[in-house]
Structure formats: C-alpha cells, structure tokens
Amino acid sequence: MNEFSRPPENPPGGPGQGLVRATERLRAQSARTKWVAAALLLVALASGYWVFGRAGAPAPGGFPGGAPPVTVASPLARTVVEWDEFAGQFEAVDYVEVRARVNGYLQSVHFQDGQMVKRGELLFVIDPRPYEASLATAEAALHQNQAQLELAARQVERNEALRKKDFVSASAFDQRVEEKKRAEALVEGARAQVRAAKINLDYTRVAAPLSGRIGRKEMSVGNLISGDNAGEASLLTTIVSLDPVRFVFDMSESEFLAYQRAVAAGKMKSARDITLKVEAKLPDEQEWTLQGRMDFIDNRVDRGTGTIRARALFANPKQLITPGQFGRLRSPGSEPHGVLLLPDSALLTDQARKIVMTVKEDGTVVPQMVRLGPMIDGLRVIRSGVSATDRVIINGLMRARPGEKVTPQPGTIEPPKPAG
Numbered sequence: 001m002n003e004f005s006r007p008p009e010n011p012p013g014g015p016g017q018g019l020v021r022a023t024e025r026l027r028a029q030s031a032r033t034k035w036v037a038a039a040l041l042l043v044a045l046a047s048g049y050w051v052f053g054r055a056g057a058p059a060p061g062g063f064p065g066g067a068p069p070v071t072v073a074s075p076l077a078r079t080v081v082e083w084d085e086f087a088g089q090f091e092a093v094d095y096v097e098v099r100a101r102v103n104g105y106l107q108s109v110h111f112q113d114g115q116m117v118k119r120g121e122l123l124f125v126i127d128p129r130p131y132e133a134s135l136a137t138a139e140a141a142l143h144q145n146q147a148q149l150e151l152a153a154r155q156v157e158r159n160e161a162l163r164k165k166d167f168v169s170a171s172a173f174d175q176r177v178e179e180k181k182r183a184e185a186l187v188e189g190a191r192a193q194v195r196a197a198k199i200n201l202d203y204t205r206v207a208a209p210l211s212g213r214i215g216r217k218e219m220s221v222g223n224l225i226s227g228d229n230a231g232e233a234s235l236l237t238t239i240v241s242l243d244p245v246r247f248v249f250d251m252s253e254s255e256f257l258a259y260q261r262a263v264a265a266g267k268m269k270s271a272r273d274i275t276l277k278v279e280a281k282l283p284d285e286q287e288w289t290l291q292g293r294m295d296f297i298d299n300r301v302d303r304g305t306g307t308i309r310a311r312a313l314f315a316n317p318k319q320l321i322t323p324g325q326f327g328r329l330r331s332p333g334s335e336p337h338g339v340l341l342l343p344d345s346a347l348l349t350d351q352a353r354k355i356v357m358t359v360k361e362d363g364t365v366v367p368q369m370v371r372l373g374p375m376i377d378g379l380r381v382i383r384s385g386v387s388a389t390d391r392v393i394i395n396g397l398m399r400a401r402p403g404e405k406v407t408p409q410p411g412t413i414e415p416p417k418p419a420g
Helices: 017-053 129-164 170-203 253-264
Strands: 069-073 076-080 083-092 095-099 104-109 122-126 205-207 212-214 235-240 245-252 277-281 290-297 307-314 326-332 337-342 348-350 353-359 365-376 379-384 392-395 407-410
Touching: 083 365, 122 235, 129 170, 170 205, 245 253, 245 326, 253 307, 277 307, 337 365
Parallel strands: 069 407
Antiparallel strands: 069 392, 076 337, 083 245, 083 326, 095 235, 104 122, 122 205, 212 235, 245 307, 277 290, 277 326, 290 307, 337 379, 348 353, 353 365, 353 392, 365 379
16 A cells, blocks of 8 residues: 555544545546536437438428429410500690680680580680671772772773764873773772671681580680780680590600511511501500501601600590590511510529520429510510420529429419409
C-alpha cells in the first residue's frame, strides 16, 4: 500500500471529513457517467434515423421520388382570323353649328333642348319686321324703275317711227335708246335688291339644316342676335346626326405598314377597301356587338405622332351610340389560317423573351423560346417556337426547373368562358 492509496491517519477537520470528500467524488463520477450515456444515446438515435428513415424521406422539392407533378397539354390548333384592336371615339357623320345670318332680336324658340329634329323644321324666329320693311322698300323701288323702263320704251318706239321719216335727229334717237337701257339696268338692280331682301327675311326663320339630335339653345328669347358674316355670328345651337355614326381611331406606322405588306403579298384586302368589315364594342360590352365597314384612311402619316388616322362606319338605328363616346374596334389582320394557341398562364418572361416549358418523353423539362401573336378568344397565338405535338406545362410552372424531372399529368386547353 502506497501513500496515495492509504487513507490519511489524521485527516484535517476531524475523522468524518474524509468520508464526506469520498462521497462527493463518487457523486461527480456518477453524473459524468450519465452525461456520457445520454450523448451516446443521441448519437445512436441520429444514426438510426439516417440509416432507416432516409430511404422514405421526401425529395428536396417536397415530392416523393423527386418528380413533382405538373399538368401538360399540346397547343390548341385552330383556323382563325387574327384581329388587330384599336381604341377610338365615335363621332357624328354630320355636325352643324346653327348660327344666325341676320341681326335682330330673338323672337321665339320652337324646340326642346336635346330633342330629335327633322331637316327643315323651324327652330328659331328672329324679329322679321325690319326685314319686311326692307323688302317692301325694295319692291317699291322695283316698281318705280319698271315704270321708268316702260316710259323709256314708249319714247324709243315714238322716236323710231319719227326717225324713219327723218323728223328726229340720229343723236336724239340714240339718247332715247340709251335711256331705255339705263332703265332696264335699274330694273335689274331693283330686282336684285328684292331678292336680297327676301333672303334676309327668310333668314329670320332659322330651320334645321339636317335631321338629328339638337343640343341646348345658346340664346334665350329677347337676346340681340348678331349675324355678322365676318365670323362673329351668334351661335344658336348645334345638331348632330345619329344614324349612321363613325368610329375614328389612329393606327401606328408599324401596324399600317404590316397591313400594306399583307395587301401587297395578296394575303388580305386593302384596309382602304370600303367593303372591309370591322367590329366594335362599347366600354361596357364584352362581345363585339357592332358590325361595320371601313370608311376612310388618311393620305399621310402624322409626323409628330407617327400614326395615321382611320375611321369606320356603323349603323345606329336604335341611337344607342352617342357621338363622343369611346369604344374599341377590331379589324381583321389576316385571312383565315391555322394557328397554335396557349393560355397566357403557360408563358414565362426572360428579359425581353417569352418562354414556355415543355416536357420530353422521359419527363425532363426543356424550355423553348416562342414568338407571340395577338389574343384570340382569351388564348394567345404562338407564331413560332412550339409544334402541335409538344407537351407544354400549363399548370405547375413553379414546380418545374429546366433539366429536372417532373411527373406529367394530361390536361386540356380551352378558351375561357365569358364572365357572367
């Protein structure tokens, strides 16, 4: 027995102090043993989970087997007419500002604001009495000049007979003839004055120059009306025609050029052809309810805006359309031809490019760049980039990654149903 194993003979603090210290050492060793055992148990559990639970764990994407499900469908093949849409505004075929043509006090108004009027219908009456007096004066002057003409004619007849017998000199006879011609000229001038007086008197009764809807009266009874021809004539009211109406819109230079090239290639009718049919709708309509035809295309492109003005003509028998309303027009951009259609939800954007995700036979996702066309019945025309046999992902794009595997599930592409 050495000095380390032999208990001290006289431990400090008394005979019981050594026993206490021995007990504390045993307790500390027991605690360390428990911690080591617990650590070994945790390691064993983690190893078992790694070995036995790894095989049944989900793939990194959260799907068993590592192949997330997606819905695929082949592009919808259809024979369609591509349409180009334009925003524009309806306007009246005829619009008239009714203005006074003579001066005077407004005597009466013969319509209600906003009513429909017919061509020739009486609208206003300007006090006619001054013009009646002017007409009477002109007629009196005409009668006076006619009397002078009759006298001059008789004088010529008398002098003509005397001249044959040489009882009147040639100069005296010529003077009588000249007096007759002067009297004839005065009669013609008086007749012109009578006609002018009658015209002015007729202008005191202002009639509707066309059929349509009249606006509000701009002058009330008792106002002094100016009929100055220098551009200061008083505005009385306005009238617009309602049937038919025009739709005016602007197309860009590139759109117009595309039409021109299609016409030159014989692929469609000229946009200047007045038989070219177009369709329009009002802001509250979903369907293209209005049927019309092209009416006019301007002869030059606006240098400031790079657009060209065009218009179409639409019947308006129920007077539903009011000039000034906005609407949309669509014009055929091609003859009937086959196209492939996809929903916009199947498209992805990569900077300026449009991409669709396709799935090969082995389930590999392959991106393909496509060139887009217009919308037709809620689906997008795909001009190039996919074929009719490609399987395009139409649902589940968030779960698809280029080059990775997916589980394709068959789906269908159908035009969306109209709302309501």
